Amino acid sequence: MRKVLITGGFGFLGSRIAEHLGNLGFEVSLGSRTSRLVPQSLKNCKPVITNWNDTSQLRNVCAEQDVIIHTAGMSAEDCAKDPIASFEFNCISTMKLLEACKTNVRKKFIYLSTAHVYGNPLVGKLTEDSIPRNNHPYATSHLAGEFGVNYANAKGDIEGYNLRLSNGFGTPILEEVNCWKLFVNDLCKQAVTIRELTIHSNEEQQRDFIPISNITKTIEMIIHQKNPLSQNTFNLGSGISLTLMEMAKKIQSRTNHLFRFSPEIRTNPNLKNSNGGFLEYNIDRLKTLHLADNVNFDGELDSLLLYCQNHFGTSAI
Known part of the structure; x- marks a missing residue:
């Protein structure tokens, strides 16, 4: 049986x-x-x-592990408020963890980074070879963390991988986790609480949404690889671009399927004629190495809607 450490293990993604x-x-x-x-x-x-702040303690924690999955990090909002702290944690703490992983046995290290290293908003065709252009502290501090993984990997200290996550969504494990600012999670909660779906951003904006079940499956497949992969940085998304309106309609359809009503979709009239921009979040590298799983939007949406109904819904549904 293999042993795994997940930093941020009680967070939305870690759990x-x-x-x-x-x-x-x-x-x-x-x-x-x-x-x-x-x-x-x-x-x-x-x-x-x-x-x-205790490298010795981190080393003791990592000593018995076969795999380290690093999900702990500051949110984009917190990074903007305190850019210095964003680098102290997303970069320096990542470096401390990498140092703690150095042993005679090369451990597998999986770093959860972000698609937002490429830019904000995400537009155009984005591959792992695209130049990162986002100067936001959230993006730059994560990119610095990636460089740390690349350096440790090149030295042979670890077998390191960077996963640049797109827009994940799904059901939380722990009730205290605040995941309700995420676009899909927010709309699912709206669907069962107010029976409306209000899109506050440009409805034509495209995003690559990925169910968390696909993220966890990809991590599982990387762990099971017996030999180091030929690449170590991956775009982790669904490879499917949807406008915010298209995703809202999916949620509307699944709500009707589960609860037999269709929440009305509301948009911001001031943004209706603005151009959302084309996006292709390319995941060919994952596919080439057979690390991409079938995307099940409906299953994740159904699970999330049922969670929202159980925790936030009314007896009227």
Whole structure:
């Protein structure tokens, strides 16, 4: 049985990865800055303290692990408020973790980065060879973290991979996780609470939405690779570009399928005639290495809508 450390293990993405790997029989350590109780829904998982100011403690935590999945990081909003802190954590703490992973046995290290390194908004055809152009602290600090992974990988300290995530969505594991600012999660919550779907941005803007189930499956496939992959940086998305209106209509359709009503879609009239911009978030590198799984939008949306109904809905539905 392989042992996995997930930093940010109690976060929105970290806990979903933990659930998936725990159900597969991995021994999962959930890294957190504070002591936490592990919910019963997370099988084969235990909490561990990750003290980012104590390299010796981090080294002890990493010593028994086969795989480190680094999901801990500051949000875009927090990075904008404190750019210095964004680099101290997203870059420097990542470097500390990489240093702690150095052993005689080369560990697998998976870093969860962001598609936003390429720009804001994301437009055009974007491959892993596209030049990152986003100067926002969220993007630049993550890119610096990627450079740290690349350096450690080149030295042979780790077998390192950077995953540039597009717009993930899905059901949270922990109720206290705040994932309701995400576009899809927000609309699903609106659907069952106010029976409307209000799009606050340009409805013609294109995004690459990816169910979290696809993210967790891709990570599983990378872990199972016996030999180092020929590439170490990947665009992780669905490879399917949808406008915000197209995604809203998908949510409207799934709401009708589950609850037999169609929430009205509302848009900002001041943005109706603006150009959303073409986007192709290219995932050919994943496909070439057989690391891309079938995308199941409906399954993830149904799960998310049912979660929203159970936690936020009314008896009227």
